[in-house]
Amino acid sequence: MKSFSIKNFFVSFSAIAVLLFLYFPLAVIVLFSFNADTVSSFPIKHFSLKWYSVLFSDVELLRSVGTSITIAIISTLIALIIGIPAAYTMHKYDFKGKKLIDKIVLMPITLPGIVTGVAMLSFFPFVGVKISLTAVAFGHVTFLCAIVVTQMLARFKRLDPYLEQAAYDLGATPSATFFKVILPNIKTAIIGCVLLCLVLSMDEIPVTFFLIAGNNTLPLEIYAMMRRGITPEVNAISTLIFIFSTAAILLSLKLNKEK
């Protein structure tokens, strides 16, 4: 019995150690964002909010935040507009090639970002999309479609089929049924999906890396700052991104669970 509890202790100990490994780096970033020193050395001697004030006067960085937010909103909107009707059709009807669409829509997530990135870089100019922020937004729409379609398909599957039937029986037209019955019922799932899309777009690098020209998005601005050398300002912006994206993701998970 005694050896059993030692084993038990060993499993719990190593599991908690791995969990600490997953959170230690994030804790380091948050902690050192309050470090007054320029070098991230142990132990911290003075705490200060200095790097946060540096951050809010960094014009380049603030502009990149604006760029990222704009791209995230535009690409999420387009992905919703083309993704939700498609998911609805895929849920409602069986047709040839449904499985193929299912596979293709997931390609930007399943295939390596580097190949997707260079493929878009090579082909986009042929359809008149110059390598620019427009190209970045189009690239984001493409991978956000994967998120919208899978999330919405999952939501439609949980929807009560009698709801739609009842609407038709009461004489509603298909479009009235969609806008007045189905849409209000999947509202929370859509909000959850929007949050997820915004976070993913704000963080995206592999595709953005190849399609960008000129103005940086937020992650690429951070990348540029890192290449210039480590500045504790990156700790501060990282802490803010971490807090915002964690809040958005937790909210999104919660909304997706609601009926």
Next chain:
Amino acid sequence: MKIWFKRYLLLMPLVIWLLIFLVFPYCYIFIQSFFETDNFGKTIPGVSLDSYKRAFSNSLYIGTIFRTLMYAVLVAIICILLSLPLAYWIAFKVKKNKTFMYTLIALPLWVSYIIRAYAWKIILGREGVLNTFFQWAHITDKPVEYFLYSTFSTIVCLVYILTPFVAIPIYTAFEQIPKSLIEAAKDLGAGSFTTFRKVVFPLALPGIISGGTFALVLTMGDFLSPLLLGGPNTLFISNIVQNLFGTSNDRPLGSAVGILILLLIFLIIAIAARAEKKYSSLKSDAR
């Protein structure tokens, strides 16, 4: 006819978008891999196997592909070893707040890649957290140089980033094992290690394989970790592709190497799918 039309009207925007901005680009790099370059690095359309010949004859390309594959296998194994106790603990030992614990593993997946990579830069740097802590605790008196900007730091970062990807399928596999099977093994006198080895592990093997495949495939396609944390000698195949499309500007060769990476990934996924099928047949045998 009308209903048929309406259905497709809703589906068409997505299909057209995916064709233009995803399928055609993928087809185009396949075609581009057969193009040639002139002496000035300009791409000339044509049908030639020149790029593939160069990729296979130069160890910089074919050698790096295999080296990256070795790194990927190493990363996958470490991720599995880290995920097993974590997933086991949450699946079988944690009684309260299971959903919370699950969220704790899933959450880092959604935290910005660049931030997670940057964290290792301040931890492993010459004047970073780890080195200054070692000196403060008098474990070393000089900073350890090879912590950062080395293959070591690249692997650490990849393991860190990919562990949640591996832990989630393993956890799901553990959760699906009927608790009665484990109790039966214990009732028949098997110790907890024997139960793990003979009951839990074989039943969870498909989940372990799919988790490992995630780590393998994602490492093959990662170019940021080596770029941010690697040293002058750290070379992953994706960095070569990135260079061929950037400074070296040899798009046909870059496309050919990209296609080779894709083929290798398809091969890995096909092998993994077969292995998953083979070992999940254990489940139906156990009925």
